[in-house]
Amino acid sequence: MILCTTIQLSGVMHMSFLKNMFKGGAAVPHRKNTESCETIKMGVPQKVVIPMLQHIGAPCEPTVKKGDTVKVGQIIGNSDKYISSPIHSSVSGVVTDVAPMLYPGGVYVTTVEIKTDGVQEVHESVKPPVYSNHSEFVNAIRQSGLVGLGGAGFPTHVKLSPPSDKKIDCLVINAAECEPYITADYREMVENPSGIVDGIKILIDMLGIKNVFIGVEDNKPEAIKLLKDITEANNSISVVKLKSRYPQGAEKMLIYSVTGRKVPPGKLPSDVGVIVMNVNSISFIAQYVKNGMPLIKKRVTVDGSAVQRPSNVEILIGTQLADVFEFCGGFKCEPRKVLMGGPMMGIAQYSLQTSVLKQTNALLAFDSTEAELPPESPCIRCGKCVEACPMNLLPLYINLNALKENHEELKKYNTNDCIECGSCSYVCPAKRHLVQSMRLAKAQLRQAAAKGGK
Amino acid sequence: MIQEILIPASVIGSLGLLFGVGLAYASKKFEVKVDERVAAVREALPGANCGGCGQTGCDGFAEGVVAGTCPVNGCPVGGTELVERLSEILGVKVDMADIKVARVMCAGTYSNCLNKFEYSGIRDCTAAANLYGGPSACSYGCVGLGNCARACPFGAIVMENGLARVIESKCTACTKCVAACPKKIIKMVSNSKEYTVKCSSLDKGGLVRKNCSVGCIGCGKCSKVCPTGTITLHGTLAEIIPDGCTNCGECIKVCPTKSIQRNRCGYVVNVD
Numbered sequence: 182m183i184l185c186t187t188i189q190l191s192g193v194m195h196m197s198f199l200k201n202m203f204k205g206g207a208a209v210p211h212r213k214n215t216e217s218c219e220t221i222k223m224g225v226p227q228k229v230v231i232p233m234l235q236h237i238g239a240p241c242e243p244t245v246k247k248g249d250t251v252k253v254g255q256i257i258g259n260s261d262k263y264i265s266s267p268i269h270s271s272v273s274g275v276v277t278d279v280a281p282m283l284y285p286g287g288v289y290v291t292t293v294e295i296k297t298d299g300v301q302e303v304h305e306s307v308k309p310p311v312y313s314n315h316s317e318f319v320n321a322i323r324q325s326g327l328v329g330l331g332g333a334g335f336p337t338h339v340k341l342s343p344p345s346d347k348k349i350d351c352l353v354i355n356a357a358e359c360e361p362y363i364t365a366d367y368r369e370m371v372e373n374p375s376g377i378v379d380g381i382k383i384l385i386d387m388l389g390i391k392n393v394f395i396g397v398e399d400n401k402p403e404a405i406k407l408l409k410d411i412t413e414a415n416n417s418i419s420v421v422k423l424k425s426r427y428p429q430g431a432e433k434m435l436i437y438s439v440t441g442r443k444v445p446p447g448k449l450p451s452d453v454g455v456i457v458m459n460v461n462s463i464s465f466i467a468q469y470v471k472n473g474m475p476l477i478k479k480r481v482t483v484d485g486s487a488v489q490r491p492s493n494v495e496i497l498i499g500t501q502l503a504d505v506f507e508f509c510g511g512f513k514c515e516p517r518k519v520l521m522g523g524p525m526m527g528i529a530q531y532s533l534q535t536s537v538l539k540q541t542n543a544l545l546a547f548d549s550t551e552a553e554l555p556p557e558s559p560c561i562r563c564g565k566c567v568e569a570c571p572m573n574l575l576p577l578y579i580n581l582n583a584l585k586e587n588h589e590e591l592k593k594y595n596t597n598d599c600i601e602c603g604s605c606s607y608v609c610p611a612k613r614h615l616v617q618s619m620r621l622a623k624a625q626l627r628q629a630a631a632k633g634g635k
Numbered sequence: 636m637i638q639e640i641l642i643p644a645s646v647i648g649s650l651g652l653l654f655g656v657g658l659a660y661a662s663k664k665f666e667v668k669v670d671e672r673v674a675a676v677r678e679a680l681p682g683a684n685c686g687g688c689g690q691t692g693c694d695g696f697a698e699g700v701v702a703g704t705c706p707v708n709g710c711p712v713g714g715t716e717l718v719e720r721l722s723e724i725l726g727v728k729v730d731m732a733d734i735k736v737a738r739v740m741c742a743g744t745y746s747n748c749l750n751k752f753e754y755s756g757i758r759d760c761t762a763a764a765n766l767y768g769g770p771s772a773c774s775y776g777c778v779g780l781g782n783c784a785r786a787c788p789f790g791a792i793v794m795e796n797g798l799a800r801v802i803e804s805k806c807t808a809c810t811k812c813v814a815a816c817p818k819k820i821i822k823m824v825s826n827s828k829e830y831t832v833k834c835s836s837l838d839k840g841g842l843v844r845k846n847c848s849v850g851c852i853g854c855g856k857c858s859k860v861c862p863t864g865t866i867t868l869h870g871t872l873a874e875i876i877p878d879g880c881t882n883c884g885e886c887i888k889v890c891p892t893k894s895i896q897r898n899r900c901g902y903v904v905n906v907d
Contacts (some may be wrong), residue, residue: 242886287768315733497873531752531767584759 195264201441202424203434203573207604208526209427211400212361215482220368220493223508225297229272229499231257232282235539236289236328237335238264243293249276252304254475257293266336267326270304271477271497272297282535285528295499309473315342318387325469326476326539331355331366331430331459332522333541337466340458341388343451352384353439353450354395356404356460357423357430359551363543366460368493370397370404374411377463381418383466389457393418395460400425427525428602432457434571446572446598461542476539483509485545487516496537497540503533505544518552520545525603558611566605566615572598576605576615583622588629596622667786673701674726679720680710685788687711687809700725708734711807736806737791737813739783742833742894743776745797748847764817771797772846773837777820786815803898829882832857832873834894837899840871844892851894857886 234240241258246250251270258268274297281289323338343349354377358366370377381393394414397405399422412418421439423429433444435457442453450457465476477498484491490511496505502519506512520527522534523543537544566576575594582590596619605615609630677697684692688709690699699705702719707727708718715734722728754763754770760782768774779797791805792812799813803826813821820835832851836843840852853871858864865879866886873895875886887895 283767283774285767287764287766287774289774529752529766584757614762617756617762620761620765621757624761624765 201438202426203429203437203571203574205569205604206426206428206434207569207607209359209361209607211425212484213364213367213400214362215484215491215493216364216367216401218364218368218492220372220480220495222495223497223500223505225299225301225497226500226504227273228274228277228294228296228501229497230292230294230497230501230534230536231256231268231271232290232292232536232538233268234284234285235268235334235498236266236268237333237432238262238339239490240540241265241268243279243291245270245276245279245293247276247279250274251276251295252302253388254307254477255304256306258291264336264339266328266338267324267475269326269475269477270295271499273300273302274298277513284558303474304318307473307475310365310470315387321469322466324475325465327462327465327469328476328539329459330461330465330479330540330542332526332540332542334538337458337462340456341384341585343456347451349451349454350391351440351454351455352381352388352390352393353435353455353457354393354460354463355430355432355435355457356395356397356401356408357435358401359398359425359427359430360525360543362545363482363485363523364493365482365542367401367404368480369461370401370408373464374404374407376467377408377460378411378415378418379471380463380465383470384458385417390401390456391417395420396423396429396435398423398425398429427604427607428571428600431571431600431602433600446595479537479539480544481505481537481541483545484543485520485547486517486551487512487514487546487548489513498539499532499536501536502530502544505537506533506546510547514548516546516552516557517549518547520547525554525607526601555612557613560611565608565610565612569604569608571602571604572600574599576619577613579622580613580615580618583618583625586625591622593627596626601621608611636675666742670701673697675724675829676700676721679713679717679724681712681717683712685712685809687807692780711809714807734762734826735823736803737801737808737809737810737821738803738824738831738833738898739777739801740820740831740833740835741775741777741798741818741851742896743771743773743798743847744795745779747849748773748776748797749845760815761817769818773838773843773850775818775820775838775848776834776850778818782815782817783812783821786811825877827882827898828875828880828885830875830880830887830895831898832875832894833896835872837872841870849892849894852892854891856889856891857895860885861890 233243239262241260243258245257251257252273255270256267256268272295274295275464276293277296278294282292284290306540312318312321319338319342322341327337328334356366356370395408405420405422408420423438428434436442436444436450436455444453478495479498480493480495482493492509519530521530521541521544522528560577570576579594579596599619600615601619603616609615667876680693682693688696690696696705707721710717736834749772750770751772752770756762758780760778760780763769763778763780769778777798781794783792783799784792789805792799793801834851836850843850843852851872853868855868858868858871863879863881865876866873887897
């Protein structure tokens with residue numbers, strides 16, 4: 182009897198006060214300038230460029246060729262590999278080119294270029310999915326082309342079919358949106374809370390999950406209130422107010438904050454019985470089940486000091502960055518740095534000819550005063566990066582050993598556990614390129630492993 | 636009194652004599668035969684113990700050479716003088732033309748090759764190449780941040796205007812730079828071959844021309860003019876097959892982009 186009370190009490194405790202807070206992180210400024218900007222729809226651009234790799238996993242093979250006519254929602258790239266996701270045309274028009282394009286990471290990826298006709302005729306394959314059991318549902322999700330919309334782009338159908346020996350009892354909806362500037366998830370919560378709940382209900386039905394937590398950072402009171410009101414009647418869904426601290430929205434941090442479970446290094450959330458879904462992904466599921474339209478558009482936050490009219494824009498996937506910035510009133514001044522993604526984890530773009538992808542959630546353009554990095558200076562061993570690292574790593578030593586190519590030491594410091602959140606680089610007073618050296622260290626370890634394996 | 640001195644002295648003295656005779660006998664009886672050539676070869680080696688030959692060190696290499704398990708020109712450090720000296724010691728003849736040097740298969744200096752973007756990160760080629768293949772417009776060419784120069788233990792690579800250049804007289808063919816280059820554009824070639832296609836780009840000709848003024852555009856003029864037919868085209872990239880090349884220099888005359896270059900720096904005359 183006493184034991185039972187204690188459990189209930191602790192359950193209530195972390196529901197309301199949130200006992201668990203991950204270690205480290207950084208107090209980054211929020212800069213959610215666009216939080217009150219209602220989503221505006223961008224029209225159909227002249228042409229779209231759709232890369233065949235918009236997810237983690239195997240790239241797709243194009244199923245169309247130059248000269249083909251395509252319609253909205255038609256599959257234009259697919260793969261028979263399990264960890265992959267089909268790619269659909271976001272427009273109707275004519276394929277003008279199928280050519281390789283340079284991708285971040287330095288590899289070439291096939292892209293399909295489509296000249297639009299502006300009609301946006303919907304392909305006959307687009308109809309609401311019919312499913313009656315879990316495997317049919319997962320198959321339908323694969324057909325929808327859904328990948329993790331939070332930024333990583335992990336194919337959702339893989340996430341929704343965990344190995345049978347792992348019991349999933351908990352669904353965590355990631356609505357933390359801890360990166361500065363980005364408000365794409367926030368707008369979804371404010372504009373479409375019922376869609377989120379519908380999506381959750383579908384997953385509860387299909388996966389037999391009992392507990393659903395929606396984790397929202399406490400800098401979004403309006404979203405918390407809306408979601409709380411709409412989920413009040415439903416006992417299995419609870420909204421969890423999270424402390425605003427970067428990287429609250431990182432999968433492992435979020436799981437710990439919400440459920441108190443720790444995902445061991447090298448393991449997946451399913452190992453601790455949790456599935457994490459982005460808030461936009463979940464409402465996409467509801468929309469897909471309703472009308473069968475695959476993932477062809479994305480809400481993107483366009484912001485930064487060089488942008489004339491910061492806004493939240495609904496953009497067709499494949500729209501080139503130049504067209505997007507043009508739609509937002511162009512640039513105030515010559516942009517010095519353009520990021521795809523947030524300022525902490527986003528990737529700098531070298532050209533405005535690249536296009537919006539499924540997992541793009543923000544496009545930021547900065548003028549020269551904000552874009553320049555201060556010069557790197559020697560490490561003073563202050564240990565701030567160690568305090569900031571949410572994964573309990575020692576970034577300064579990984580940095581040191583990466584520059585010395587000391588692979589044995591890199592292994593000892595568990596380099597591969599780094600989630601590349603950027604907290605260490607943010608707090609470093611010497612402005613050392615810590616995250617970049619983590620990536621370099623990982624590349625070195627991969628290389629060493631490949632060499633050792635032969 | 637005098638006895639107290641004499642007795643220990645004679646005891647110690649005779650013991651010393653006894654052991655001396657014993658040791659002298661043992662050294663004759665249990666003598667380990669050493670090939671004096673091993674010592675001579677060891678003496679001639681540079682003694683850096685770098686392991687570039689693939690042996691445990693210079694001692695291992697010396698034994699290997701005398702035993703015939705290592706090639707006479709197997710030491711990457713010693714260069715031609717060492718090969719000459721070793722062939723003298725061992726009484727064998729070696730073809731000097733077979734000495735390899737590293738060559739950078741790219742001529743894209745900052746002034747020749749355009750930049751895609753300005754890079755401000757770790758000054759390391761691998762790190763830079765992980766971002767869109769590096770700042771250079773050509774995604775096959777030299778990144779120019781000097782990983783190879785740092786990896787070279789002999790100071791044989793210098794960075795000039797964003798391009799690595801091998802000083803062939805200092806190069807010892809240890810191949811450390813080949814492993815260090817993330818673009819894999821450093822190749823080991825026979826140093827008697829003067830002409831090399833200094834480009835690694837597999838881009839189409841038009842794009843190469845747009846990005847770089849000295850890139851190979853795959854026009855095929857060199858392969859047509861080559862009298863021994865040793866130049867082949869791999870897609871849009873010409874390659875000179877070293878075996879057939881006679882250093883005639885016809886190819887360099889017709890190359891429109893000057894991506895074939897002559898390299899006489901470490902040229903060694905065949906001494907046989």
